[in-house]
Amino acid sequence: MTRVGIIGTGAMGRPVVDRLLAAGHEVAAVVRRPEVRDELTAAGVEVVASPAELGRGRDVVLVYVYSDEQAREVTLDSGLLESLEPGALVVVHTTGSPRTVEDIAARGVAVVDAAASGGPASIAAGTLTVFLGGTAEDVERFRPVVEAYASHVEHVGPLGSGQRVKLLNNLLFGAHVQLAVEAARVAESFGLDVAQVARTLHTCSGQSYALDLVAASGSAAALVQGAGPYIRKDVLVARQVAADLGVSLGTMDAATRPLTEL
Incomplete structure (x- = not known):
C-alpha cells in the first residue's frame, strides 16, 4: 500500500482516485467543493484543504489539474514542496512545459513527469497510456501506483521526456x-x-x-x-x-x- 495524495479530482483525477482505492492504496485529496468533499469522504478518501496539508505523510503526490499554469501554482507556490517528507515523490500528470517539472526538481524534490494519453474512460478501465520522464529509481517507485489505472506505461527518458x-x-x-x-x-x-x-x-x-x-x-x-x-x-x-x-x-x-x- 502506498500513501497517495492527489491534487485535481475533476474529469481525469476522479477516476484515478477510484482505481487507487480499488488497488488498496491509501488516498488523500485536496478538495474545496462541498459536494465533491462529501462524495470522496464517503468513498474512503481523506479530504484536506490545501496542497501544503496534503504533502504531510504522503509517499507520492499526483498533480492532475487542467493547465500548466495551475500545475505550477499548486506545486511551486502552495507550500506543497516544503511540507513533503524526505523521499516523497511528486508526479505531474498535467500536460505542460517540461520546465515545470525541472523547476520542481530544482527545489530538491524527487519528481516524475507522467503525461498521459487517453480520457476518463481509459482511466476507469485501467488502460491509460502514460509517458514517464525521470530517473529509473523514481519511475520504478511510481510504477505500482500508476499501474492501478494505466496499462501502457513507458519510461521514455530523463525528467521532462514524458512531456x-x-x-x-x-x-x-x-x-x-x-x-x-x-x-x-x-x-x-x-x-x-x-x-x-x-x-x-x-x-x-x-x-x-x-x-x-x-x-x-x-x-x-x-x-x-x-x-x-x-x-x-x-x-x-x-x-x-x-x-x-x-x-x-x-x-x-x-x-x-x-x-x-x-
Missing part, C-alpha cells in the same frame, strides 16, 4: 484533426456524406483517430466544437515549447496553426 513525447503526440493529433477538417470540407464539395466517408475510411490507408472521431461526432464541426478548447490548449503548449527550444516544426507548424485560433 516532450506527449507534446509531440498532441502536435500529430492536432495536425490529423486539421487534415480531417479539410477532408470533410472536400468530401462535402464532392457531394459526399462526411460521416459515411469517415466510417468507410476507417479500414483504409487514410484512416486516423481524428477521422474516427469525425465519424463518431457526425461531422468535423461537431468534433472541433466539442474538443476544440482542449486541442487548442495542448497545441499552444507544444508550439511554445518547440519555440523555446528552437526546434522547427516543419509542416506541423502550418498544419496546427489554425487550431491555435479555435
